Amino acid sequence: MIDSARLNLPEFARGSVWLVGAGPGDPGLLSALALHALDHADTLVYDALVDSRILALARPGAALEFAGKRGGRPSPRQPDISARLVRLAQQGQRVLRLKGGDPCVFGRGGEEALALAAAGVPFRIVPGITAGIGGLAYAGIPLTHRDLGSAVTFVTGHDRVGSVPETVDWTAIAKGSPVIVMYMALPHLARIARRLIAAGRAPDEPVAIISKATTTAQRVVTAPLAEAAARAAAAGIEAPTIVVIGQVVRLRDALDWLGAGGAP
Numbered sequence: 001m002i003d004s005a006r007l008n009l010p011e012f013a014r015g016s017v018w019l020v021g022a023g024p025g026d027p028g029l030l031s032a033l034a035l036h037a038l039d040h041a042d043t044l045v046y047d048a049l050v051d052s053r054i055l056a057l058a059r060p061g062a063a064l065e066f067a068g069k070r071g072g073r074p075s076p077r078q079p080d081i082s083a084r085l086v087r088l089a090q091q092g093q094r095v096l097r098l099k100g101g102d103p104c105v106f107g108r109g110g111e112e113a114l115a116l117a118a119a120g121v122p123f124r125i126v127p128g129i130t131a132g133i134g135g136l137a138y139a140g141i142p143l144t145h146r147d148l149g150s151a152v153t154f155v156t157g158h159d160r161v162g163s164v165p166e167t168v169d170w171t172a173i174a175k176g177s178p179v180i181v182m183y184m185a186l187p188h189l190a191r192i193a194r195r196l197i198a199a200g201r202a203p204d205e206p207v208a209i210i211s212k213a214t215t216t217a218q219r220v221v222t223a224p225l226a227e228a229a230a231r232a233a234a235a236g237i238e239a240p241t242i243v244v245i246g247q248v249v250r251l252r253d254a255l256d257w258l259g260a261g262g263a264p
């Protein structure tokens with residue numbers, strides 16, 4: 001798909017694994033290295049959040065293995081996925097481990113890389129555009145703005161067992177981070193909002209909920225913090241979603257380049 005010699009891209013060697021971020025959905029957001037990997041991989045091991053338009057870019061003849069949740073069934077155990085990557089590489093394959101967004105942003109890329117390193121399998125990490133960056137851009141919300149604060153927090157709203165993570169210091173985030181970008185947060189948004197408000201955030205602070213960001217089904221709902229969970233539910237917003245809290249959300253009124261509710 002691309003001229004890898006002109007771009008001076010590295011060889012995808014047999015017996016190695018590339019951990020590649022596929023971005024949030026729009027195939028146009030793939031990196032040149034990701035396209036190069038799609039051109040050369042023997043086997044793709046991919047997650048549920050990888051857009052089908054991106055899988056369709058795999059080299060004809062490449063094997064596609066799904067490693068995510070399907071039809072309510074539990075996802076394969078992480079050690080099993082890591083062991084599978086090691087085994088495929090040891091068979092001499094070029095293994096493309098394709099993950100939604102960035103592989104190392106709430107994506108367990110680090111765990112897989114550690115397993116590869118421990119097994120002595122050569123690997124490369126190819127960053128992708130994380131949903132918390134790409135989703136905001138496609139919603140017309142600048143992640144930072146000099147007049148509206150100078151810190152951003154990326155946080156998960158979901159721990160290993162599906163609860164609001166107790167390891168997250170919500171009070172510190174409420175006080176120290178003018179912009180909060182939350183992954184996997186929609187199911188617990190009402191509780192998280194109450195905690196942030198209790199820690200001093202204004203109940204009317206603007207929130208954007210970006211569903212299926214950068215895909216053809218992207219939807220954005222904005223609401224005041226205190227009402228955000230109820231508004232998202234009323235609008236029938238579906239996962240996956242990125243939730244953004246902060247005054248930067250107001251800029252969407254002027255910057256929604258996709259058009260109200262429009263999809264790319």
Ligand code: SAH
Binds near residue numbers: 049
């Ligand atoms: N590695 C991924 C995140 C994986 S965790 C990344 O960097 O983007 C899964 C969470 O990511 C989802 O619950 C959701 O919060 C977010 N997410 C991933 N893709 C998304 C998309 N297209 N639109 C909105 N949220 C998305």
